Amino acid sequence: HDAGGDPLVDGLNPAQARAVTTRGPALLIVAGAGSGKTRVLTHRIAHLIREREAWPSQILAITFTNKAAAEMRERIEGLLGDASQGMWISTFHSACVRILRREAERFGYVSGFTIYDSADSRALLKRIIKELDADTYGFTPANSGAKISKLKNELVDAATHAATMNENDPRERLFVEIFRMYEQELKRANAFDFDDLIGQTVHLFRAHPDVAAVYQRRFRHILVDEYQDTNHAQYSLIRELTRPVEPEEVERLVPPARAKELDASGRIPPASLTVVGDSDQSIYAFRGADIRNIVEFERDFAGAEVVKLEQNYRSTQNILSAANAVIGNNFDRQEKHLWTSEGDGERIVGFTGYSQHDEARFVAEEIEDLHRAGLAYSDIAVFYRTNSQTRALEELFIRSAIPYRVLGGTKFYERAEVKDAMAYLTSIANPYDPIAWSRLLGAPKRGVGAMAEAHLANFQEAQGVSFHEAMLRAEEVTAIGPKIRATVRALGEMLVRASRMAVGGGATDVAGEDAKPAPVADVMKLVLDETDMIEKLRAKRDPQDDARAENLEELLAVAREFDVKQPGAGLLAFLTEVSLVAAADDLDDSSGTVSLMTMHTAKGLEFKAVFITGVEEGLLPHQMSVDEIGGISEERRLMYVGITRARERLYLTLASTRATFGDVSVAMPSRFLQEIPEGLIDWRQSPGEVTGRGGTASRALNAPRSSGGGSWSRTRTDSAVTFSGGGSGSGAVSEPASGNMQSALDKWRERKRLAKEAQASGG
Numbered sequence: 001h002d003a004g005g006d007p008l009v010d011g012l013n014p015a016q017a018r019a020v021t022t023r024g025p026a027l028l029i030v031a032g033a034g035s036g037k038t039r040v041l042t043h044r045i046a047h048l049i050r051e052r053e054a055w056p057s058q059i060l061a062i063t064f065t066n067k068a069a070a071e072m073r074e075r076i077e078g079l080l081g082d083a084s085q086g087m088w089i090s091t092f093h094s095a096c097v098r099i100l101r102r103e104a105e106r107f108g109y110v111s112g113f114t115i116y117d118s119a120d121s122r123a124l125l126k127r128i129i130k131e132l133d134a135d136t137y138g139f140t141p142a143n144s145g146a147k148i149s150k151l152k153n154e155l156v157d158a159a160t161h162a163a164t165m166n167e168n169d170p171r172e173r174l175f176v177e178i179f180r181m182y183e184q185e186l187k188r189a190n191a192f193d194f195d196d197l198i199g200q201t202v203h204l205f206r207a208h209p210d211v212a213a214v215y216q217r218r219f220r221h222i223l224v225d226e227y228q229d230t231n232h233a234q235y236s237l238i239r240e241l242t243r244p245v246e247p248e249e250v251e252r253l254v255p256p257a258r259a260k261e262l263d264a265s266g267r268i269p270p271a272s273l274t275v276v277g278d279s280d281q282s283i284y285a286f287r288g289a290d291i292r293n294i295v296e297f298e299r300d301f302a303g304a305e306v307v308k309l310e311q312n313y314r315s316t317q318n319i320l321s322a323a324n325a326v327i328g329n330n331f332d333r334q335e336k337h338l339w340t341s342e343g344d345g346e347r348i349v350g351f352t353g354y355s356q357h358d359e360a361r362f363v364a365e366e367i368e369d370l371h372r373a374g375l376a377y378s379d380i381a382v383f384y385r386t387n388s389q390t391r392a393l394e395e396l397f398i399r400s401a402i403p404y405r406v407l408g409g410t411k412f413y414e415r416a417e418v419k420d421a422m423a424y425l426t427s428i429a430n431p432y433d434p435i436a437w438s439r440l441l442g443a444p445k446r447g448v449g450a451m452a453e454a455h456l457a458n459f460q461e462a463q464g465v466s467f468h469e470a471m472l473r474a475e476e477v478t479a480i481g482p483k484i485r486a487t488v489r490a491l492g493e494m495l496v497r498a499s500r501m502a503v504g505g506g507a508t509d510v511a512g513e514d515a516k517p518a519p520v521a522d523v524m525k526l527v528l529d530e531t532d533m534i535e536k537l538r539a540k541r542d543p544q545d546d547a548r549a550e551n552l553e554e555l556l557a558v559a560r561e562f563d564v565k566q567p568g569a570g571l572l573a574f575l576t577e578v579s580l581v582a583a584a585d586d587l588d589d590s591s592g593t594v595s596l597m598t599m600h601t602a603k604g605l606e607f608k609a610v611f612i613t614g615v616e617e618g619l620l621p622h623q624m625s626v627d628e629i630g631g632i633s634e635e636r637r638l639m640y641v642g643i644t645r646a647r648e649r650l651y652l653t654l655a656s657t658r659a660t661f662g663d664v665s666v667a668m669p670s671r672f673l674q675e676i677p678e679g680l681i682d683w684r685q686s687p688g689e690v691t692g693r694g695g696t697a698s699r700a701l702n703a704p705r706s707s708g709g710g711s712w713s714r715t716r717t718d719s720a721v722t723f724s725g726g727g728s729g730s731g732a733v734s735e736p737a738s739g740n741m742q743s744a745l746d747k748w749r750e751r752k753r754l755a756k757e758a759q760a761s762g763g
C-alpha cells in the first residue's frame with residue numbers, strides 16, 4: 001500500500017503512522033494526553049489484520065474499561081468491515097475471567113465461580129475480623145482489605161507473606177491470620193475477589209506451563225492501552241503471555257504445532273507486545289499501579305522500539321498550555337511538549353463561589369448557557385475529587401432541570417431488590433456460594449428463620465454437598481419443622497431446575513450435553529415467576545415498591561438485551577459482565593445528559609466542555625495526599641488528567657467556604673491554580689474578590705423529585721436523585737454500598753452462633 005488512499009494511515013501524522021505500521025517484538029508508544037494513543041492502537045490492530053499478519057483470534061487488546069473495549073471493537077469493525085470475530089478486546093479483569101472460567105478446574109475451582117466485588121470482600125473480612133477479635137487490635141475491613149489487596153497486587157499470598165513477615169510483631173501475625181482465613185473462605189465459597197482474577201491467572205500460568213502455552217501460542221499480538229496504570233500483577237501477566245513456548249511444551253500442544261509456527265530452535269516465538277501510555281497520567285498508585293512498568297519497558301522487553309507522539313488533537317492550545325504548566329511542576333518526569341495546530345481557543349474560565357452552593361449555581365448557569373449556545377448536554381462533564389461533592393451540584397441541577405447522570409454513584413446493581421434477584425442467579429451458577437444462598441433464602445420472606453438456615457448450613461457443610469443438594473435433602477434435617485422442610489425442598493427443586501436450564505442440557509433436551517445454555521432472560525423469568533417477586537411488590541401498592549418492581553423488570557430487560565447482544569453466551573457470561581461493570585461503563589453518549597464523575601473515572605474520555613470543581617487545597621490536592629511521599633505529584637497528575645479531558649472549554653471552579661459534615665471551613669485556592677499562567681484564566685470571580693463570608697445560596701433545599709421515584713433506567717435522569725452519601729476517603733474509586741451484603745453476613749454469623757447452640761443442645 002502506498003501512503004495515499006490508505007484509510008488506516010491517511011490523516012495520521014508521521015509518528016502516528018510509524019506506530020501503526022512498524023513491526024518488531026516490542027513497541028512502546030509514549031505520549032501526552034490526547035495525542036492519539038488509543039487511536040493509534042486501534043489502527044494498528046486493524047492494520048495487522050488487513051495485512052494478514054494476524055487473525056482476529058490471535059489478537060489480545062487490553063483497555064481500561066469495558067466501555068473503552070466496546071468502543072475499540074466498534075472502531076476496528078468500522079475500519080475493516082465486520083472482521084473482529086474471535087478477537088479479545090477487554091479489560092485485564094475480563095480477559096482473566098475468561099481464562100479462569102475455562103481453566104478453573106485445574107486448581108480446585110468450579111467454572112461457575114462467583115466474583116466478589118469490593119463490598120463483598122469487605123463484608124467477608126468483617127466477619128473474619130469479628131471471629132478473630134481482631135477489631136480490638138485496630139483491624140478494620142477497610143484497612144486489612146487495602147493491605148490484602150496491595151499484597152495481592154504484588155502477587156504475595158498469605159503463606160508467602162507469613163514467611164517474610166516480622167515474626168515478633170503480634171499485629172503482623174494476626175494480620176496473616178486474617179489474610180489466611182480470607183483466602184480459605186473465598187475458596188470455600190468458590191469465589192474470587194477482584195485482585196484474584198489477575199493474580200490467580202498468573203499463578204495458573206506459572207503452575208501449569210501447558211495451560212500457559214495454549215495462550216502464549218494463541219495470542220500473537222498483545223496490545224495494552226493505559227499501560228502507565230498497570231500494577232505488578234498485571235505486568236506479570238503480560239510477562240507470562242509474552243514468553244516463548246519452549247520445545248518440551250510445544251510437543252504437548254493440541255492441536256500439534258505446525259512447522260511454520262516454530263522458529264529455528266523449535267520454539268514458538270513470543271507474542272509481539274505493544275503498549276501505550278503516558279506516565280503523566282498515572283493516577284492509580286493507591287491501587288498498586290507502578291509507573292516503573294513504563295519507565296523500564298525498554299529494559300524488560302529486549303529490542304523494544306519507542307515512538308513518541310507530541311501533537312495533540314483534542315484540546316485547544318490554551319487548555320494544553322495550562323496542562324503543560326501544571327504537570328511541569330512534577331520533577332520526576334520526562335519532559336514532554338504537547339502542542340496543537342488548532343489555535344488558542346477560548347480562555348479558561350475561573351470562578352470562586354462563596355460556598356459550594358454558590359459554586360454549583362455558577363456551574364449550573366454556565367451549563368445552561370452552553371446548552372443554549374448549541375452544546376449538547378452529553379458534550380459536558382463535571383469533575384470532582386471526591387464523591388461527596390456531587391450533592392451540592394445535584395441539588396442545583398435538579399432545580400434547574402438540567403438532565404444529568406452520576407457515574408459511579410449508587411448503582412443499579414446495588415439496589416436491594418436487584419441484589420435479591422442477582423443472588424438467585426449467582427446461586428444458580430455457583431450452588432456453593434454461601435452469601436448468595438443466604439440472601440435468596442429470605443428474599444422474599446418465606447418463613448425460613450435464622451435457626452432453620454443454620455441447621456441447613458450445618459447439614460450442607462457436614463455432607464459436603466452444594467447448598468442446592470442440601471435443600472433437596474431437607475427432609476433429613478429433622479431439627480427443622482416439616483412445613484419449612486417442604487418449603488426449602490421446593491425452593492431447592494426450583495434452583496436445580498434453573499441450574500440445569502442455565503448450563504444447558506436439561507432433561508428435556510434431546511441434544512444432551514451439547515445443548516446450549518438457555519437465554520438468561522428465561523432463567524431470570526423462571527426465578528421471578530416462581531418467587532413471585534414482582535407481583536408481591538406490586539401488591540403492596542406502595543410507590544416505592546412499585547419502583548422496586550420496575551427495577552426488576554428493568555433487570556429482565558437488561559438480560560434480554562444481553563441475550564440479543566451475545567446469543568448463546570448464557571448465565572455465567574451475564575454474571576461476569578455484571579460483576580465487571582466499572583464506573584466509566586455507565587456512560588452513554590446518546591443519553592443527552594451532563595456527566596458527573598470523579599477525575600479518576602474520567603481517564604481516557606473527552607468532552608467539549610469540562611468543569612473541574614473544588615479546585616482547593618485539601619480537596620485537590622486532597623488532604624490525604626499531602627503527607628504522603630509522592631502524594632502531591634500524583635494529585636498533580638490527576639489535575640493534568642482532568643484538564644486534558646477538555647476539548648474546547650475548560651472551567652476551574654472553587655468555593656471560599658465549604659461545609660463538610662456540618663462544619664463550615666474556609667477553603668484556600670489550590671496550588672495548582674497558581675501554577676497556571678495568569679493570562680490563561682479569565683476569572684469571573686477570583687479568589688481575591690471573595691471575602692469568605694457565609695454562603696448566599698440556601699443550604700436546606702427541598703429539591704423536587706422528578707417523576708419515577710427513584711426507579712432506574714439507563715437514560716432516566718432521576719436515578720441520580722438518590723445521593724450516594726459517600727464522601728469519606730479519596731473518593732477515587734467509589735465503593736459500592738456494602739449494607740446489603742453486610743446484613744447477609746450478620747445473618748450468617750448469627751446462624752453460625754445458633755448452629756453451635758443447636759448442636760450443643762443436641763438438636
Ligand code: ATP
Pocket residue numbers: 011012013016031032033034035036037038039040278281312313314603604605606644
Ligand atoms: P488519552 O491520553 O487521554 O488517553 P490518547 O492519546 O489516547 O488520549 P486519543 O483519544 O486516541 O488520544 O485521541 C484524542 C482525540 O484526537 C480523539 O478525538 C482522536 O480521534 C483525535 N485524533 C487523534 N489523532 C488524530 C489525527 N491524526 N487526526 C485527527 N484527529 C486525531
Ligand code: MG
Pocket residue numbers: 037038039225604
Ligand atoms: Mg487514550
